[in-house]
Amino acid sequence: MATRTLRIAMNGITGRMGYRQHLVRSILPTREQGGITLPDGTTVQVEPVLVGRNAEKVEALARQHDVEHWTTDLEQAIHDDATDIVFDASMTSLRADTLSRAMKAGKHVYTEKPTAETLAEAVDLARLREETGVTAGVVHDKLYLPGLVKLRRLVDEGFFGRILSLRGEFGYWVFEGEHQAAQRPSWNYRKQDGGGMTVDMFCHWNYVLEGIIGTVRTVSAQTATHIPVRWDERGDVYDATADDAAYGIFGLETPAGDPVVAQINSSWAVRVHRDELVEFQVDGTHGSAVAGLFRCVAQQRAHTPKPVWNPDLPTTERFRDQWLDVPANAELQNGFKAQWEEFLADVAQGRPHRFDLLSAARGVQLAELGLRSSDEGRRLDVPAITL
Numbered sequence: 019m020a021t022r023t024l025r026i027a028m029n030g031i032t033g034r035m036g037y038r039q040h041l042v043r044s045i046l047p048t049r050e051q052g053g054i055t056l057p058d059g060t061t062v063q064v065e066p067v068l069v070g071r072n073a074e075k076v077e078a079l080a081r082q083h084d085v086e087h088w089t090t091d092l093e094q095a096i097h098d099d100a101t102d103i104v105f106d107a108s109m110t111s112l113r114a115d116t117l118s119r120a121m122k123a124g125k126h127v128y129t130e131k132p133t134a135e136t137l138a139e140a141v142d143l144a145r146l147r148e149e150t151g152v153t154a155g156v157v158h159d160k161l162y163l164p165g166l167v168k169l170r171r172l173v174d175e176g177f178f179g180r181i182l183s184l185r186g187e188f189g190y191w192v193f194e195g196e197h198q199a200a201q202r203p204s205w206n207y208r209k210q211d212g213g214g215m216t217v218d219m220f221c222h223w224n225y226v227l228e229g230i231i232g233t234v235r236t237v238s239a240q241t242a243t244h245i246p247v248r249w250d251e252r253g254d255v256y257d258a259t260a261d262d263a264a265y266g267i268f269g270l271e272t273p274a275g276d277p278v279v280a281q282i283n284s285s286w287a288v289r290v291h292r293d294e295l296v297e298f299q300v301d302g303t304h305g306s307a308v309a310g311l312f313r314c315v316a317q318q319r320a321h322t323p324k325p326v327w328n329p330d331l332p333t334t335e336r337f338r339d340q341w342l343d344v345p346a347n348a349e350l351q352n353g354f355k356a357q358w359e360e361f362l363a364d365v366a367q368g369r370p371h372r373f374d375l376l377s378a379a380r381g382v383q384l385a386e387l388g389l390r391s392s393d394e395g396r397r398l399d400v401p402a403i404t405l
C-alpha cells in the first residue's frame with residue numbers, strides 16, 4: 019500500500035503547549051505508531067521540523083526526540099518546498115502574521131488558538147484560507163476530551179429532552195510567583211502581550227457551546243483582575259494588566275431553535291473543590307449530566323430525587339451518589355493527538371477540516387464581545403460572521 023509523508027514545520031515548540039501537547043503527546047506518538055491509515059489503505063506518516071528562536075534549545079529538543087530537521091529560520095521553513103504544513107503554537111500576538119505568510123506560500127496550516135488578537139485579523143485569516151484553498155485547522159481540544167465526547171453523545175441520543183441550561187466551572191489557583199513559581203507563563207497576565215482569561219478561554223467556550231449545544235447569540239460578561247501584581251519567570255515583580263477571571267452568561271440557540279442559557283465561570287484565582295479542573299453541567303427536561311475532562315455522569319428524569327428545602331435539618335441525602343457513570347465504549351486517546359490525526363487525514367485527502375479558521379474567528383469574536391460587555395456593563399448580541 020502507498021505511503022505518504024507530511025512534513026510539518028512546528029513553530030513555538032519550546033513552549034508549554036507546543037512541546038508537551040503537540041510534539042510529545044501528538045506528533046511523536048503518531049510518528050512512533052507509523053503514521054495514520056486512510057480509508058483507502060494509504061499510510062500517512064509525519065515528519066516534524068522543529069522551529070524556534072533559540073538554536074541551542076531547539077537542537078537539544080531535536081536530539082532528545084530523534085528529530086532529524088530543526089531550524090531557527092521560520093521564514094525559510096515556511097517557504098521550503100518540502101514543507102506541507104505550518105503549525106503554530108508560539109505567542110498569540112505573532113500568530114496572524116505567521117499563518118498569513120504560510121497560507122500565502124500555499125501551505126496547509128494547523129494552529130493553536132486564538133488565531134488572532136482582533137476579530138478583524140481573525141476574519142482576514144479565514145478569508146485568506148478561502149482564497150488560497152489550503153486546509154486549515156484550529157485546536158478545538160476540549161471537544162475531544164473523553165468527558166465532552168460522552169456529553170455530546172448524550173445530546174445526540176436525545177438523553178436530555180429539551181436542553182434548558184449549561185453551567186461550567188473552570189479554573190484553579192495560579193501561584194503569584196513570589197514564593198512559589200507560577201505554573202503558567204507570565205505573558206498570560208499581561209494584556210499588552212496578548213494575555214487575559216477572556217482572550218484565552220472564551221474562544222474555547224465558543225466552540226464547546228457550539229459543539230455541545232448550539233450557536234451563541236448573546237454574551238454578558240464581567241471580568242476581573244483579582245491578583246494585580248505577580249512575579250515573572252525571572253522572579254521580577256510585574257503589574258498583571260490582564261483579567262485573571264471572567265464570569266460569562268451566554269444566550270444560546272439549539273439547532274431546533276430552542277433557547278438555552280449557559281453560564282461559565284473561568285478563574286485563575288479560585289481553589290478547586292470539584293472533581294476536575296473544568297466541569298460542565300447540562301440540565302434538560304428528561305435528564306441532566308455533568309462532564310469533566312474524563313468523566314461524565316448522568317441522571318435521568320425517572321431517577322431524579324425530590325429534595326425538599328428545609329434549613330432546619332442537616333442534609334443526609336448523598337446527591338453525588340445518585341448519578342450514573344456514562345461509559346466511553348471506545349478507546350478515547352489524547353484529545354490533541356486525536357484532532358491532529360483527523361486534520362492530517364483531511365490534508366492527505368484534500369478536504370477542509372471541520373474546526374477551521376471561521377470557527378476560530380467566532381471564538382475571537384466572543385472574547386472581544388465578552389471584554390466589551392464587561393467594559394460597558396451590558397449584554398451584547400453576537401452577530402453571525404460572513405466571509
Ligand SMILES: NC(=O)c1ccc[n+]([C@@H]2O[C@H](COP(=O)([O-])OP(=O)(O)OC[C@H]3O[C@@H](n4cnc5c(N)ncnc54)[C@H](O)[C@@H]3O)[C@@H](O)[C@H]2O)c1
Binds near residue numbers: 030035036070107131
Ligand atoms: N489549547 C489550549 O488548551 C491552550 C492552552 C494554553 C495555551 N494555548 C495557546 O498556545 C499558545 C502558546 O501558549 P503557551 O502556554 O505554550 O506559551 P509559552 O510561553 O509556554 O510558549 C510560547 C512559545 O512562543 C515562543 N515565543 C515567545 N515569545 C516569542 C517571540 N517574541 N518571538 C518568537 N517566539 C516567541 C516561545 O519560545 C515558546 O516556544 C498561545 O497562543 C496560547 O493561547 C492553548
